[in-house]
Amino acid sequence: MGRYLKRSGGHGMTLLEIDSVTKEFDGDLTVLRDVSLTVRPGELVWLRGRSGAGKTTLLSLAGLLSSPTHGTVRVDGAEVGTASRAAEVRRSRIGFVFQKPLFLPALSTVDNVMLPSPLPHSEARAAADQLLTRFDVGSRADHRPGLLSGGEAQRVALARALMNDPALVLADEPTAGLDAETAALVRTHLAELAHEQRAVVVASHDDGFADVATRSVTLRNGELTDA
Numbered sequence: 001m002g003r004y005l006k007r008s009g010g011h012g013m014t015l016l017e018i019d020s021v022t023k024e025f026d027g028d029l030t031v032l033r034d035v036s037l038t039v040r041p042g043e044l045v046w047l048r049g050r051s052g053a054g055k056t057t058l059l060s061l062a063g064l065l066s067s068p069t070h071g072t073v074r075v076d077g078a079e080v081g082t083a084s085r086a087a088e089v090r091r092s093r094i095g096f097v098f099q100k101p102l103f104l105p106a107l108s109t110v111d112n113v114m115l116p117s118p119l120p121h122s123e124a125r126a127a128a129d130q131l132l133t134r135f136d137v138g139s140r141a142d143h144r145p146g147l148l149s150g151g152e153a154q155r156v157a158l159a160r161a162l163m164n165d166p167a168l169v170l171a172d173e174p175t176a177g178l179d180a181e182t183a184a185l186v187r188t189h190l191a192e193l194a195h196e197q198r199a200v201v202v203a204s205h206d207d208g209f210a211d212v213a214t215r216s217v218t219l220r221n222g223e224l225t226d227a
């Protein structure tokens with residue numbers, strides 16, 4: 001786990017800065033209205049809101065997967081102007097965890113985890129094995145991902161999200177569909193990532209995040225409010 005605990009704090013630094021963002025679809029559907037959110041290293045922000053409130057839309061803006069109609073999004077202080085710069089920031093600074101992790105079925109589990117790494121093969125393999133062990137799925141490294149249970153798949157997804165040692169981790173419903181015990185484990189793992197001075201944003205209907213989040217925000221009618 002060593003190298004993942006060495007991240008220096010950068011206290012007070014803003015890792016994610018969403019500033020007065022509006023997101024419209026098709027010119028008429030306004031999903032987000034003048035939304036601002038600042039997340040610092042060490043924070044786990046729990047993003048709440050009813051189905052269709054715009055949580056996934058906000059995460060995709062934070063993850064530089066889409067652009068705001070108005071307003072700005074900065075990750076790690078970087079102004080993300082061009083698509084290629086966004087891709088570079090996404091690859092090097094952001095880890096994603098989704099509700100249903102997608103893996104390449106023809107590759108082994110560990111090869112899926114290594115896929116995003118720019119490291120030489122042997123180093124990437126060592127880092128991937130270390131991460132799989134950290135999340136207690138080391139014994140699944142050489143299995144096909146199609147054979148993983150839901151809880152194992154989500155823990156492999158956590159390993160993959162950490163492969164490039166991201167400063168920002170974005171998770172969309174990471175505990176949905178998991179049994180209570182596995183869901184609690186995933187919440188604990190996400191809290192650890194914040195303790196390592198990463199910035200973590202989790203969109204979830206899971207009230208268990210009340211115990212691990214450093215704060216919560218709620219999307220309602222396109223607007224973001226505290227708690």
Ligand SMILES: Nc1ncnc2c1ncn2[C@@H]1O[C@H](COP(=O)(O)OP(=O)(O)OP(=O)(O)O)[C@@H](O)[C@H]1O
Pocket residue numbers: 025026029031049050051052053054055056057058
């Ligand atoms: N690409 C798109 N084009 C048009 N409308 C979209 C698009 N993406 C999302 N929407 C709409 O934006 C609204 C917010 O969707 P979003 O998926 O962000 O909600 P959510 O809060 O994540 O919901 P859930 O909790 O059900 O996952 C919905 O009304 C959805 O239909």
